[in-house]
Amino acid sequence: MRKIKTSEAVGMVLCHDVTKIVPGEFKGPAFKKGHVVKEEDVPELLKIGKENLYVWECDKNSLHENDAAIRICEAAAGKNLFLTQPKEGRVNLKSAQRGLLKINVEVLSEINAIEEVTLATRHTNIAVEKEETVAGCRVIPLIIKQEKVEQVEEICAQSGPVIEIKPYRQLKTGIITTGNEVYSGRITDCFGPMVRDKLENIGCPVIRHDLLSDNSAQIATKIKEQISQGAEMVVVTGGMSVDPDDATPGGVKQTGAQIITYGTPLFPGAMFLLAYLDNVPILGLPGCVMYHQATVFDIILPRIVAGETVTRTDITRLGHGGLCLDCPTCRFPHCSFGKG
Numbered sequence: 001m002r003k004i005k006t007s008e009a010v011g012m013v014l015c016h017d018v019t020k021i022v023p024g025e026f027k028g029p030a031f032k033k034g035h036v037v038k039e040e041d042v043p044e045l046l047k048i049g050k051e052n053l054y055v056w057e058c059d060k061n062s063l064h065e066n067d068a069a070i071r072i073c074e075a076a077a078g079k080n081l082f083l084t085q086p087k088e089g090r091v092n093l094k095s096a097q098r099g100l101l102k103i104n105v106e107v108l109s110e111i112n113a114i115e116e117v118t119l120a121t122r123h124t125n126i127a128v129e130k131e132e133t134v135a136g137c138r139v140i141p142l143i144i145k146q147e148k149v150e151q152v153e154e155i156c157a158q159s160g161p162v163i164e165i166k167p168y169r170q171l172k173t174g175i176i177t178t179g180n181e182v183y184s185g186r187i188t189d190c191f192g193p194m195v196r197d198k199l200e201n202i203g204c205p206v207i208r209h210d211l212l213s214d215n216s217a218q219i220a221t222k223i224k225e226q227i228s229q230g231a232e233m234v235v236v237t238g239g240m241s242v243d244p245d246d247a248t249p250g251g252v253k254q255t256g257a258q259i260i261t262y263g264t265p266l267f268p269g270a271m272f273l274l275a276y277l278d279n280v281p282i283l284g285l286p287g288c289v290m291y292h293q294a295t296v297f298d299i300i301l302p303r304i305v306a307g308e309t310v311t312r313t314d315i316t317r318l319g320h321g322g323l324c325l326d327c328p329t330c331r332f333p334h335c336s337f338g339k340g
């Protein structure tokens with residue numbers, strides 16, 4: 001900290017608030033600690049009676065908190081993000097388009113292990129809309145050693161993007177609704193329209209929607225038929241649990257698809273099945289997906305549509321945070337459900 005003439009302070013950083021008082025009108029900081037003095041501030045400061053100021057010695061080895069936060073965000077950000085203007089030393093990263101938020105959690109911890117650096121994000125693998133805030137960064141002191149920011153930049157240069165948004169693909173999708181009660185017309189299909197809405201909302205056109213009875217062989221044939229007709233993803237609804245009429249898992253198996261999982265540590269969604277047939281994802285959706293607002297489908301679908309190949313390990317990790325509390329007013333995605 002050093003004393004400097006106000007007339008010579010342009011570009012310098014204030015290390016205290018400068019208070020202005022106009023009787024009956026205003027009392028408060030006209031300039032805040034950390035403010036970088038601009039040419040036009042000089043007459044204003046002189047009017048408040050400040051001919052001298054205390055400023056930080058900002059040498060070539062130091063950075064102002066605003067510049068540090070900008071550089072850290074720029075280093076950590078991958079595709080489809082933009083930075084906000086610094087506010088009280090904090091810079092946010094926002095999504096430039098909707099998609100799947102990916103965070104390299106290990107590298108994020110490495111960055112936060114550097115003292116005086118803080119970078120906070122939302123959970124990895126969540127679906128975000130355009131212009132949502134996904135991360136925030138600030139350094140702790142007003143002036144930080146440049147080498148700390150360079151350390152962050154080095155880590156990011158080696159690791160690749162720490163934060164990015166993977167855009168969604170427009171996967172042509174086939175829906176197969178199973179259930180004797182629906183096929184026979186005994187009840188109206190509620191599952192198909194609900195799945196169609198979610199698919200269309202994420203940008204996947206539904207190219208086929210077939211109704212079938214609970215018959216594994218027919219389900220297998222229909223899945224293969226939809227794929228041969230151009231389906232890049234197949235979603236089969238119902239018949240996923242333990243009743244004698246539950247034929248969907250057997251039907252998917254009969255196609256010869258590789259079963260990634262039948263059973264997922266997410267409630268609602270435990271009876272979910274995921275398989276791949278020649279890279280085409282096949283999703284078996286249990287009845288709960290039709291009933292609850294947020295389920296396994298909302299967790300897995302964005303990942304598949306963003307081009308991820310979901311593995312058994314991805315599935316088993318979902319247990320942590322996999323329990324939905326079924327709140328009277330659902331706040332998903334702003335809750336812990338599916339953030340494993």
Ligand SMILES: Nc1nc2c(c(=O)[nH]1)N[C@H]1C(S)=C(S)[C@@H](COP(=O)(O)OP(=O)(O)OC[C@H]3O[C@@H](n4cnc5c(N)ncnc54)[C@H](O)[C@@H]3O)O[C@H]1N2
Pocket residue numbers: 177178179181182187188189190191192237238239240241242243246269270271285286287288289
């Ligand atoms: N003893 C056990 N019972 C259940 C288990 C279990 O492990 N042991 N699992 C439960 C879980 S978890 C789920 S989820 C449900 C439902 O699973 P399913 O996928 O087998 O559902 P369905 O039997 O096909 O149907 C249940 C219910 O939903 C109605 N439904 C189904 N599809 C449609 C449709 N397209 N439109 C309208 N309504 C539909 C159906 O008529 C039934 O009422 O199983 C638990 N039970």
Ligand code: MOO
Pocket residue numbers: 266267268269270271272286287288
């Ligand atoms: O697949 Mo079921 O949720 O757990 O209702």
